[in-house]
Amino acid sequence: MITPSGVWLSANMIQHDILIIGAGLAGMRAAFEGITAGLDTAVVSKIHPLRSHSCAAQGGVNAAINPKDDWHDHAYDTVKGADYIGDQDSIDMMCSEAPQAVLDLDAMGCPFSREDNGTISQRAFGGQNFPRTAYAADRTGHAMLHTLWEQAIKLGTKVYDEYFLLKITTDNGRASGAIVMDIKTGQLHQIKAKAVCIATGGYGRLFASNTNAMTCTGDGVAHAMRAGAAAADLEFVQFHPTGLRNSGILISEGVRGEGAYLIGKDGERFMHKYAPNKLELASRDVVSRSMTTEILNGNGVNGGVFLDVRHLGRELILERLPQIRQLSIDFEGVDPIDQPIPVRPTCHYTMGGIRTNKFGHSEQLQGLFAAGEAACVSVHGANRLGANSLLETIVFGKITGKDMVDFVKNREGREWPSVDSADVQEVSGLIAKLKARPSAGGVKQATIRHELTNAMQEYCGVFRDPEGLNKAMAAVQNAKADMENVFVDDKSDAFNTDVITAIELSNLVLLAEATVMAAITRTESRGAHSRSDYPNRDDANWITHITSTVKDGQIVLGRDNVRTLDNPKYAPAERKY
Numbered sequence: 176m177i178t179p180s181g182v183w184l185s186a187n188m189i190q191h192d193i194l195i196i197g198a199g200l201a202g203m204r205a206a207f208e209g210i211t212a213g214l215d216t217a218v219v220s221k222i223h224p225l226r227s228h229s230c231a232a233q234g235g236v237n238a239a240i241n242p243k244d245d246w247h248d249h250a251y252d253t254v255k256g257a258d259y260i261g262d263q264d265s266i267d268m269m270c271s272e273a274p275q276a277v278l279d280l281d282a283m284g285c286p287f288s289r290e291d292n293g294t295i296s297q298r299a300f301g302g303q304n305f306p307r308t309a310y311a312a313d314r315t316g317h318a319m320l321h322t323l324w325e326q327a328i329k330l331g332t333k334v335y336d337e338y339f340l341l342k343i344t345t346d347n348g349r350a351s352g353a354i355v356m357d358i359k360t361g362q363l364h365q366i367k368a369k370a371v372c373i374a375t376g377g378y379g380r381l382f383a384s385n386t387n388a389m390t391c392t393g394d395g396v397a398h399a400m401r402a403g404a405a406a407a408d409l410e411f412v413q414f415h416p417t418g419l420r421n422s423g424i425l426i427s428e429g430v431r432g433e434g435a436y437l438i439g440k441d442g443e444r445f446m447h448k449y450a451p452n453k454l455e456l457a458s459r460d461v462v463s464r465s466m467t468t469e470i471l472n473g474n475g476v477n478g479g480v481f482l483d484v485r486h487l488g489r490e491l492i493l494e495r496l497p498q499i500r501q502l503s504i505d506f507e508g509v510d511p512i513d514q515p516i517p518v519r520p521t522c523h524y525t526m527g528g529i530r531t532n533k534f535g536h537s538e539q540l541q542g543l544f545a546a547g548e549a550a551c552v553s554v555h556g557a558n559r560l561g562a563n564s565l566l567e568t569i570v571f572g573k574i575t576g577k578d579m580v581d582f583v584k585n586r587e588g589r590e591w592p593s594v595d596s597a598d599v600q601e602v603s604g605l606i607a608k609l610k611a612r613p614s615a616g617g618v619k620q621a622t623i624r625h626e627l628t629n630a631m632q633e634y635c636g637v638f639r640d641p642e643g644l645n646k647a648m649a650a651v652q653n654a655k656a657d658m659e660n661v662f663v664d665d666k667s668d669a670f671n672t673d674v675i676t677a678i679e680l681s682n683l684v685l686l687a688e689a690t691v692m693a694a695i696t697r698t699e700s701r702g703a704h705s706r707s708d709y710p711n712r713d714d715a716n717w718i719t720h721i722t723s724t725v726k727d728g729q730i731v732l733g734r735d736n737v738r739t740l741d742n743p744k745y746a747p748a749e750r751k752y
């Protein structure tokens with residue numbers, strides 16, 4: 176089936192029924208629904224789809240596909256992992272739909288690792304009571320994204336590849352499309368759409384040490400806030416226990432799932448002190464705090480501890496963990512077959528994102544949808560379980576895609592919104608101003624990024640306290656002021672990455688401010704948000720989401736209810752591993 180590839184309304188204005196920004200797993204899965212429902216669906220991506228960060232996912236995807244497992248147990252593990260602040264309607268939906276979502280991909284040809292009897296292999300992951308993580312060696316995201324990309328090609332999906340989102344446009348409280356830049360020419364286009372989906376991924380680049388691709392700058396979340404949507408849960412940022420010590424590159428939790436353990440400077444394990452039952456496979460927030468405590472207490476070496484896989488043996492390492500072995504050799508100079516790998520907690524995932532209902536639709540901005548890491552449908556609450564994010568992309572990519580189809584075919588989305596060419600003028604004026612700014616008296620974007628991301632790392636990381644958070648806020652205010660004077664060296668139109676990274680930085684600055692404001696406001700410790708001045712969880716006051724919106728250019732915080740279900744098993748309880 177070949178779908179229509181948009182209708183040109185003028186030289187730089189085009190329309191599609193459904194416009195999806197982001198070609199990672201969430202965007203591609205949503206596009207599949209639009210196209211197979213016969214709607215004119217387009218995907219915009221600032222990089223080639225196969226370069227999306229989804230492709231870097233290593234460890235796997237959770238689903239209760241083993242007959243001995245039960246999706247209710249998966250849901251319980253997720254509610255607990257989220258420290259009781261995930262939305263339980265979304266969590267139930269994700270876990271009950273998970274087996275089918277994984278089998279859909281299997282049927283499309285995704286090369287999952289298999290047992291001798293032909294069933295999909297599953298490994299143990301943190302914070303879960305059953306080995307329910309399906310995987311394709313240690314390259315699961317790669318296998319899944321290539322599978323969806325094959326489908327996109329087969330279906331003739333229209334992809335604007337190397338187009339950069341600059342603004343989400345609105346028409347009377349409804350999303351009406353987007354302004355995008357064709358990166359290879361610098362030309363701006365206005366795309367009008369009946370439904371717009373943001374699937375632009377997370378913003379882990381806000382922290383100096385992180386596992387994320389350069390592209391993970393939260394563009395879609397920042398633009399959605401500016402357009403009138405709310406973001407939520409921004410204070411919850413996940414630090415993965417095992418980033419390589421020097422580069423931050425990820426060493427998957429799947430390695431601990433295979434039996435690797437953490438050791439301090441003298442080769443002794445330490446996790447029994449912090450999580451006597453689950454040890455290295457406690458949830459990520461718990462393991463990251465334990466490692467940071469050991470490092471601060473002098474049990475580390477050069478700011479890290481070690482991940483030991485030697486006892487797993489050469490054969491298993493070569494078969495199931497080939498990529499992490501190569502990464503350790505290339506980036507740390509250590510072959511894990513013979514030596515422990517130096518690791519430290521590293522920013523990995525942003526639980527917060529565009530606030531949506533359980534179908535991925537924003538409640539503030541009609542016609543705006545979000546899926547994947549950019550969304551806060553809130554299945555992860557205060558702490559995401561490993562391998563639940565790939566799952567979120569394929570389950571909510573599918574559900575959100577279906578809801579967009581319904582919105583366009585049967586609901587308010589039947590009518591076309593209006594667009595205004597003044598939006599193009601506004602964006603083009605901002606870019607012209609940036610290019611015109613002289614370097615004399617200006618500030619280099621690298622300086623702003625360096626100072627901001629280091630302050631976020633130091634003062635808004637694994638442990639937070641009021642003094643540090645105030646320092647983080649001061650750094651954010653400096654960055655905001657400096658952005659008024661940021662200049663670019665490259666004044667050309669074609670492939671101007673100088674302009675693009677400056678705009679990405681402005682998105683990070685907005686998200687930094689909202690993150691620090693929310694972290695200051697939440698006076699308790701829950702999941703990944705750990706305040707030394709409020710060390711306990713405070714269920715009486717804080718079973719709520721903090722929302723962030725932009726009003727008159729200022730960030731305004733609010734609250735939104737956690738959606739709970741009448742299930743005694745999901746009632747808040749002390750969280751022990």
Ligand SMILES: Cc1cc2nc3c(=O)[nH]c(=O)nc-3n(C[C@H](O)[C@H](O)[C@H](O)COP(=O)(O)OP(=O)(O)OC[C@H]3O[C@@H](n4cnc5c(N)ncnc54)[C@H](O)[C@@H]3O)c2cc1C
Binds near residue numbers: 546
């Ligand atoms: C190293 C690593 C390993 C991981 N391993 C696992 C794992 O094993 N299991 C698991 O469950 N999760 C894992 N995760 C998390 C998971 O991979 C991600 O959360 C998930 O893949 C995000 O998918 P996405 O579709 O939401 O966004 P992404 O895959 O990040 O895609 C974002 C898309 O948006 C586009 N985009 C962004 N900004 C713009 C813009 N301004 N204009 C146009 N396009 C734009 C990009 O081009 C890209 O196509 C891992 C993450 C990392 C970083």
